[in-house]
Amino acid sequence: MVKIRSYEDFQTVPVVDMDEMTPYLQVEASDGKSFPLPGEEYNFIRLDLSLALIRHPAHTFFLRVSQETLGSEGFLPGHIAIVDRQATPRHRDIIAAYFEGSFILCRLHMQEEQISIQTDEEIIALEPDMEFAIWGVVKDLLIPR
Template sequence: MKPIAAAKLVPVQLYPLYGCKINAGFPSPADDYIESRLDLNEYLVRHKEATFFLRVKGDSMAGANIHDGSLLIVDRAAEPKHGDIVVAVVNGELTVKRLYRRGGVVKLLAENEAFPEILVKPEGELVVWGVVQHVVHSFG
């Protein structure tokens, strides 16, 4: 397994955030003003030094709206809890799955019935790299 390289700091880019909410039903006249400028790092990254990004390969998490090619924003500082979607290494394999932890039983669950659950046995190795905070999709 290769270590993750240290992140490079880049200048902050602020994007316009309009004050109106977009109507997903019938169109309505929108307020034509910018409410503020939005720093995506501030909006998406809670712990800068502990956050990393990963691109997804496969469709085992499609039921959680995580698809092949999705970009995950993962926080290593977040404490993994039952029900969280985590990036983990189990028995030497890197994966993204929903964490199940109840009554001493630990499992990693796919969000696609075509994939089996991963039961983490006491002698097995599970290392949670971080908790998925956001998913970014591209439509084009």
Template sequence: MDKFVPHMIDAEESFETHLLGDVKAGFPSPAEDIHEKLDLVRLLVKHKASTFFFRVSGVSMVDVNMDEGDIIIVDRAIEPYNLCKAVCYIDGEYTVKCVEIHKDKIYLLPANENNNTYRAIEVTQDNDFLIWGVVTYVIKKM
């Protein structure tokens, strides 16, 4: 299973920078004047006390753009929903998966079509299981 090391958001933590404006992905157009100040914590974090950062380790979720080394933002205050991407605790380990919720069953689904070593995990009553938090953002290095 993929492993994670969380980083909690400090209530006083903030990162403010300048939002220069929109940038076109078509023909070049230089960014003009500063539009506004942009606080990345305010933009990316709704619930500071229940939001954590994790670094992705493993490749089981590459088809949903969670690659090895990416940072995911996980909010424990968001109610899990069918097919959400979530960090789950199962039998002593943390993993990030797509969560398929049925009336009487839960499955943890990998998202890597090119690697058949990752299989769906059916959660049973025998498992020590918790949907720990819902993934809200993925931060990638280019």
């Protein structure tokens, strides 16, 4: 029988200071089983990775990469980009954008009055009549196992 675990089981991970580490340190498992050293106590804090990686939760989404438009930058199909819609796009940021009818990941170039986007294949100077909208700034990349 498969045990179904809730999302909350994966929200926090123990964090231990490096100077407190020992080869015998044990972390209590979610089923309550562990074998800590008798008489020794370690102070564990819980680190919620969403708090560590996401600055604006209400304006952030995860985007599974499906194209290799920025493969040279490490954005490969199956990877997950963390996109912040509230972040202000800056020169050389990697952005999620709607461009000419499709969504892409690209690098933003802003020089004086000219804005362009860069993919692995080309640099495109944006013209006023082009369909273009920035959906957010990529803040981090998660690489699934």
